[in-house]
Amino acid sequence: MREVFENIPEAFVTKTATYDQKVPITSILGDVNKFGAVVITKDKEYYGIIDHRTLARSSTLRVDEKFTSGKFARKVPVITNTASVADAINLFYQSASKALPYLKGNAIAGIVKRDEILKAVLSMHLLSKTRVNQIMSTPIIGVDSGISIATAVKIMADNRINRLAVFSGGKLFGILTRSNVVKYSSKTLGRSPEVLTSAKIRQGTVGEICERSVHAISHNDKAEDAIRELVNRKISSLLVLRNNKPVGVVTIRDILESVIKGWQTKEDKIILTGFDRRDEQYKEDVAASISKMLDKINRFGKFTVDYASVNVKRIKQKGYEVKARVALGKRGVVHVSVSGYTLDKTMKVLDSRLYKLVEEEKDTAVTSRKEAGAKYDYEEE
Numbered sequence: 001m002r003e004v005f006e007n008i009p010e011a012f013v014t015k016t017a018t019y020d021q022k023v024p025i026t027s028i029l030g031d032v033n034k035f036g037a038v039v040i041t042k043d044k045e046y047y048g049i050i051d052h053r054t055l056a057r058s059s060t061l062r063v064d065e066k067f068t069s070g071k072f073a074r075k076v077p078v079i080t081n082t083a084s085v086a087d088a089i090n091l092f093y094q095s096a097s098k099a100l101p102y103l104k105g106n107a108i109a110g111i112v113k114r115d116e117i118l119k120a121v122l123s124m125h126l127l128s129k130t131r132v133n134q135i136m137s138t139p140i141i142g143v144d145s146g147i148s149i150a151t152a153v154k155i156m157a158d159n160r161i162n163r164l165a166v167f168s169g170g171k172l173f174g175i176l177t178r179s180n181v182v183k184y185s186s187k188t189l190g191r192s193p194e195v196l197t198s199a200k201i202r203q204g205t206v207g208e209i210c211e212r213s214v215h216a217i218s219h220n221d222k223a224e225d226a227i228r229e230l231v232n233r234k235i236s237s238l239l240v241l242r243n244n245k246p247v248g249v250v251t252i253r254d255i256l257e258s259v260i261k262g263w264q265t266k267e268d269k270i271i272l273t274g275f276d277r278r279d280e281q282y283k284e285d286v287a288a289s290i291s292k293m294l295d296k297i298n299r300f301g302k303f304t305v306d307y308a309s310v311n312v313k314r315i316k317q318k319g320y321e322v323k324a325r326v327a328l329g330k331r332g333v334v335h336v337s338v339s340g341y342t343l344d345k346t347m348k349v350l351d352s353r354l355y356k357l358v359e360e361e362k363d364t365a366v367t368s369r370k371e372a373g374a375k376y377d378y379e380e381e
Contacts, residue, residue, distance in 0.1 A: 017034075126262060168207065184204065322343075
């Protein structure tokens with residue numbers, strides 16, 4: 001365990017390309033694919049990074065050649081050469097990034113990829129006693145393979161999730177991620193991308209672009225087996241199966257969260273992240289609200305609450321976005337995300353939705369094709 005608090009080895013650092021924020025986005029897509037992430041500067045100062053995830057979070061499906069790189073850049077934390085592996089795990093967890101810039105002295109010397117941190121988790125045996133069903137997330141929403149890509153994007157945006165299970169004829173067909181959508185909407189050949197029109201994107205269906213080779217793991221497998229699969233296949237999630245039926249998903253965020261929880265005391269069941277200086281004063285109120293909700297869950301008598309994590313983020317126009325996850329032992333992790341203008345009212349909505357999720361006590365956390373169709377049976381105009 002002591003190794004986790006030692007400095008990050010420079011072997012973890014890889015080279016990448018650096019671009020000014022005025023460079024057209026279409027000029028850098030080739031290097032995003034090549035390096036995994038590129039660094040963006042403004043007036044020669046660090047401005048942010050661009051990877052497939054930052055592209056997926058943009059408000060448009062189309063990557064227009066007129067857009068500048070700065071439009072897509074996201075300012076993520078910087079890992080310094082004095083940071084420990086533990087520091088890096090915390091930064092990757094809080095930022096949900098695939099790569100973070102590495103600062104040596106006063107200059108960015110490259111990037112640290114999330115996969116390197118996962119390999120460190122494996123080599124240090126930080127989750128050697130953990131099973132997949134203890135860290136998996138539920139529920140996972142299912143959609144039909146015939147719906148449009150635009151509709152699927154709206155479903156992910158409405159539910160604030162990054163992936164959907166895809167069904168055809170009532171059987172598992174594949175899985176769709178935001179990265180699938182981005183790669184489809186900005187196909188690249190070296191540094192000369194083919195930019196698709198909005199009409200062409202809207203005509204496409206989920207079945208055309210989803211990943212047919214679904215990478216899955218048993219709910220009772222070791223967490224370390226899941227990490228190896230994620231690293232070796234260079235993917236960010238695995239479908240979790242019980243009796244050959246999808247019951248959840250295990251993501252890299254689930255893994256990092258479980259590692260962080262392992263460092264905390266048994267009494268400390270709440271992980272709070274994302275607060276900026278303006279909101280530090282509300283930390284105790286948020287902790288108290290979540291603690292009260294956990295007490296209500298404990299009264300069920302059917303669950304063991306391992307921990308709860310809450311991420312509070314200020315967002316433009318909407319005020320706050322709050323994401324919460326509650327780990328329920330072998331039942332995995334339930335999660336919910338809400339937004340609102342004030343933090344107190346947002347927390348009330350979040351507590352209510354989270355409690356309702358737990359209260360449902362579903363054996364299978366996959367939304368059935370029938371339910372998904374009833375909720376999302378429409379096409380955007």
